[in-house]
Amino acid sequence: MSVVADPSAARHAREPGTPPRSVIVLASVALTVATGAALWLLPSETDDWMRPAQARAQTSASLPATRAASSGLAAAPSAPVRATGAPSGFVTFVDAVHDPRASLPRAAQQSGVRWFTLGHLTAGQGGCTPKWGGRQALGDNPVANHLGRLRTAGGDAGLSFGGSAGRELASACLVPGLLTAAYRQAVGAFDAAHVDFEIRDPADLDAVRRRATALATIQREKAGTGRPLAVSFTLPLTGRGLSPQDQVMLRTTRETGVRITAVNLLVPLRAAQTARGRLRPVASAVRTAQPQIARALGEPSAWERIALTPVLAGPTDLSSADARKLAGFASRHDLAWLSTRGATPVPEVVRLLAGPAR
Template identity: 60%
Template sequence: MPVATDHSAARRTREPGTPPRSLVALAAAALVTGTGFAVWLLPAGTGGRPAAGQAPHPRVGPPRLTTLPAADQAPGAPLSPRASVRPSGYVPFVDTGDGPLSNLTRTARQGGVRWFTLGHLTAGPDGCTAEWAGGRQRPGGPVAGRLGRLRAAGGDAGLAFGGPAGRELATACTDPGRLVAAYRRAVAAFGATYVDFEVRDPGDGETVLRRAGAIAALQREAAARGRPLTVSFTLPVSGTGLTPGDQTMLRSTREAGAEIAAVNLLAPLQAAAGGRSDLRAVAAAVRAAHPQVAGSLAEPTAWHRIALTPVLTGPQDLTATDARKLTAFTARNGLAWLSTRGAAPTPEVARLLAAVSP
């Protein structure tokens, strides 16, 4: 015997806690509308060539936050989820002034790299404006414009202030308020959660404290927004470790309230017998610097606060065997990250370096 079904009663009966269908439809429509509005609000870039008479060192401009085009979708494993707020693993350095300008997203996908450092930002003619050193990178240019695409793919990039050319902002800008504003503009323009200070000369105590005060202010602002700002210092290292001046600078910066997440050691590669690179000298320099970094940062041990950056004069300086030794040394000692400067390593060596455990 067929059973009659009361469809109107079924529609009126819901499981406890289940919202009405009309409310569900309304919420879905609101979500679609809100998402579209948020995408519409994303800032556009400021491409184009410099105008006539523009200063030789172009000022920092905001990146273009665009969707990832098909041309950037190179083969390789996806990078998602997004990188954390601090570097880890292998962190290539991208020189925006000297080039060649890299396709960050393609490099990340092909090599499994999650983090890059972009540099160098130095003081412009007025002393209190951050500009790309080298003068060839226009605002909204190729590297900066790819940051949105890189982040959409799960990677990220930090900014490096200072470097071998030009003046670091704290040296040139003696007004503390303008110095904080200069750093703040650069960090905000690129949405950076990580900044590095490559200091070639620690300078006088006033410069050190001026920089430290600016860093502490930026970190307090970032913490209030829920986006911590990771800060590192890149310093040269030798067989005796860090210079006394650099150790004093680190200690004074910490005591002034700035939080230093890592000290990145620039270690030149020396030629050994047979033309091979002497990685033993690099390891010895890192070991010499370890107690100095620990003391400067008031830490009982500081291996996790040390990053290592061998400086290459040419791609041949680092072989595949060397790369395996470097990654093993980095993982065994629990270093913060591994990088390279100077000449770019060969693609094979870069892939091996990228295999270091984050």
């Protein structure tokens, strides 16, 4: 019997032992998927630092709603925009009490850093007078007296209240009017556009409310002057983020009417068996703290309100590679600023952390 040749059939003819084309296609797809999955699961040295801020893709509906306080003072959520005059980039902390020879203009010229924070102001005798280290009058500190020259050169500095020594004014000054006058005096003496509070007793709710009421009053006064007052809090960061007491303190302060510009997370750099694991705990802790801060500030996301300050035991604790990762993390998440405490890092690390202005 004769067979009529079919050209299309000839094109699809296959050699004996060759699998059908449909099987080959399916096998190729399966290989592609398996390869992609394997690459995804490979460990990466910078995975914690290269991952984008997931919170930006979330809507407020996907986050737990912030409970309104029973007092009815809860402020409406606001967009996380930075206040005029708030720090940015890299902020150098200067201990104006224990390093009286520090020169702000010279430091700015040598490092290229624009922003500084001067600490610490605590309660003097009587409780309602702000003094450097609780002892030195506002106008007697040689470091702070260089502020005019720093501003002429294009820089600025904020004031830090509290810290580990002495008592923060709100804890020592029990008369609300006198407390407001004390903060107003310090802000006015240096025409400060930024004040930071390193709180050691967040569980003292009476002090929290006194401080918040005073700061809300001063922020209202400064709002129309062309130099509004930015307020931040420097708080310790743990593996679980912020302590419950610190979260309540931030929420109470915001509900009282204070516009909180940033929460500066203070985190010690711990030794790690490998350089690869040194910064991972920091990244994990910051990611844990982010939704906590967002809830406390009544906002869907708080990345732009987070500043990050590693505490160094020695000048070489932060390597150039670490500094690049930190700067990249801050840039990708649009953090408010970076800083360091403890030992002064080497100039190259400061340059890398400062990077381009964010």
